Amino acid sequence: MAARTALVTGGIGGIGSAICRELAAKGFRVVAGYYPAEKDLAEQWQQKQHAEGLKFEIASGDVSSFEDSQQMVRDIETRVGPIDVLINCAGITRDKTFRKMEPDQWRAVISTNLDSLFNVTRQVVDGMMERGWGRIVNISSVNGQRGQFGQTNYSAAKAGAHGFTMALAQEVARKGVTVNTVSPGYIATEMTQAIAEEVRQQIIAQVPMARMGEPDEVAYLVGVLCDDRAGYITGANYELNGGLFMSF
């Protein structure tokens, strides 16, 4: 069987890159989506991966825009082929306490982290259902589950992501398409590097594992959910947070 194709939005980021590598190791053809303004960064990333023997495609698209997402998916379908696996990993933070938060900071996070699930998934779901196989994984966050001081926008978007997962999972289940959420805790990436050192240390002190997670640890779980044998797992949320938040 020809290799299946996976699109990882936010594919050149910390967690996204690890997911790209994991899916490649599992035999998928991998396309990393990137924000159009990061073209140079994306090309450098692609060259670096090539130098390590990993031949990833890259595709430009602003996931906060429906039209851009449509264009990105059309471009991938023409150049690479239909998308069988979608990892909605693109995400940003604009941390501010609520009383200081400006409408732009609210909108940027909701559109990039939540509207994007509609914008990108809408482009690929028909094809997955027609072919009778698909895997969609939405990268949420521990902070969607428990809330986080300074993140009303991010927590709202990430909690919304799992509502999206549960609803869509029901609609596509009969056609062999699974939809799941992975909710990482604090993972060592540029995003968590941006938190003030003192605040970051306070957060790590609350983690039972007493450390941040590694992107590879998230990627491993995403890889499992994309496996053929994960076909009965759908509508689920998987936590991966070093024990920072536990639920049943």
Ligand code: CAA
């Ligand atoms: N809990 C309770 N009180 C807190 C607090 C907390 N976590 N953090 C700050 N405060 C208090 C301060 O002590 C201060 O109190 P006083 O006014 O009495 O001195 C007050 O709140 C400060 O309020 P400000 O509005 O002035 O806030 P600030 O500008 O100092 O900081 C912030 C705001 C930058 C958002 C800061 O709260 C922060 O960095 N929070 C952490 C955000 C965070 O965890 N982001 C995660 C990013 S990574 C990610 O999102 C990935 C993922 O999925 C996990």
